[in-house]
Amino acid sequence: MNHFENVHDRTNTRSVKWDMRQSVFGADDVVPMWVADMDFQAPQAVNDALIKRAEHGIYGYTVIDQDVRDAIINWISKRYNWTIDGEWLSFSPGVVASLHMAIQALTDPGDNILIQTPVYTPFYNVIEAHDRTIVKNPLKRQNNHYGIDFADMEEKLKSGVKAFLLCSPHNPVGRVWTEEELREMARLCLKYDVLILSDEIHADLIYPGETHIPMATLSDDTASQTITFMSPSKTFNLAGLQASYIITSDKEKRDMLDQQLEKDGHHMMNTMGNTALEAAYRHGEQWLDDLRNVLDNHRAYVIRRLEGETDKLHVTRSEGTYLLWIDCTALGLDRDELKTFMNQTAGVGLNPGANYGEEGDMFMRMNIACPHETLQKGVDRILKAVHNLD
CATH class of the missing domain: 3.90.1150.10 (Aspartate Aminotransferase, domain 1)
Incomplete structure (x- = not known):
């Protein structure tokens, strides 16, 4: 080390x-x-793969092939015991770009979108930039530990919320949500038919004794209500290579999201990001x-x-x-x-x-x-x- x-x-x-x-x-x-x-x-495996690709010297349009999809599928299976289908995957340059696309594709101007504050700064922008309305469910802090105010969350959802933008693990307070907490959030979102947009970019970066549970793994109903955003960028320090993916099991939502990604030209990864993602997940x-x-x-x-x-x-x-x-x-x-x-x-x-x-x-x-x-x-x-x- x-x-x-x-x-x-x-x-x-x-x-x-x-x-x-x-x-x-x-x-x-x-x-x-x-x-x-x-x-x-x-x-080193990532750097070696990038050097090898650079030595080829031609950087034309690059396909995201089955090898790249399989690297993701295997990583998700091994790290989270979550079996996903390659068809569920969509791609973009980054999680924030994907959130912008999801907000546009799956909500309407004026819709209320719930966030748990204090929270990652771009969450505010991806809502307000598209004329949606922020609804805050502030986290509760007690003895220097943060938890969820579920009574407040239910009141907010009950009043009319279209989507819930979840940060899991949470940035900046560093919470890794427990299964009990995730299940209660999911229960409330299903009860009030609220879409869950789950930013799980920090999923791999957890401390000993903690377990990250992807929201979509809790039940079939939760999976159909959840869109999961992931990337190797935080995990392997690849942010500048612009590679991320989205997991959506519900075909109708996935089709709407894919249409928005393509419409805005965000449905691809660059050649080096493609290469780095596969190498990181296979050898990192x-x-x-x-x-x-x-x-x-x-x-x-x-x-x-x-x-x-x-x-x-x-x-x-x-x-x-x-x-x-x-x-x-x-x-x-x-x-x-x-x-x-x-x-x-x-x-x-x-x-x-x-x-x-x-x-x-x-x-x-x-x-x-x-x-x-x-x-x-x-x-x-x-x-x-x-x-x-x-």
Whole structure:
């Protein structure tokens, strides 16, 4: 696992995370721990496959053939014990693009769409950009742990909601929903005939002792009501290659979605994304298992230091994703001051919690998918800045 400790210079590679530090944070020496990609190289098998494909030197239109579909089918079967049909698969450059397509294909302008806040920032945009209405079902926080307010959820669904945009595992709070929680969400959506759009892009990135359960596996009725969005992009650090897929068992919904994907020109993956997806799913399993151990150690390190060396920061113990949700309320700053404090005073580029909804005002989101040297540098800077406040 030593390759996860190698520090790679990502500057001057057109990296959003590293090369936009000046424009985003106002300084080039910020330790960037924000946008959700990793500072780790992809599995060697992926790099080898891309190099081999590049050596061919011709990049014409590329078909998504049965080999690629089989790689997905086998991955889903092995990791989630879910048997899917290759016909259920649709493809697009990314999960966010797919969500835009699904909203347009399967809901109408003016429809209410429910989200559980604080939540991944693009969820707001994919609803509002198409003249749909956001309905919030805020998560309940108790003892630094988030749960679902099912009474509120039912009231909202009862009042007329067309679709529920589920984040599973949840970004940014890091919940991996239990089977009991998933079943209750599914029960309510079936009761009120609410479409479930389940973003499961972080499904592979869960911590020891946790189990990700795809929503669509709960029952045949739930499957027919659910569209699942997945990708190897977070798992294997392939976001820039733009490869994702959608699983829809209900043919009518799938046909409507496919028509929208084709209409908007989002029904393909690029040549390199196609190649990387297959290689990652066929040969990346050991790499992923090693990565999860690294992330588990990083999570423990951040919690131990931030909570052990100051009483001003409280870290939500993420069950999935490589993102940590940090409660900074005790610093006594407002949300603008908090952003300035972390990004400029401490010199660590974090995502302001306010970006995920008003429920995140006093929080910051930290990306821990980096070599330990980078992680330690960021934590040291934060603690130094906090101690200087005293």
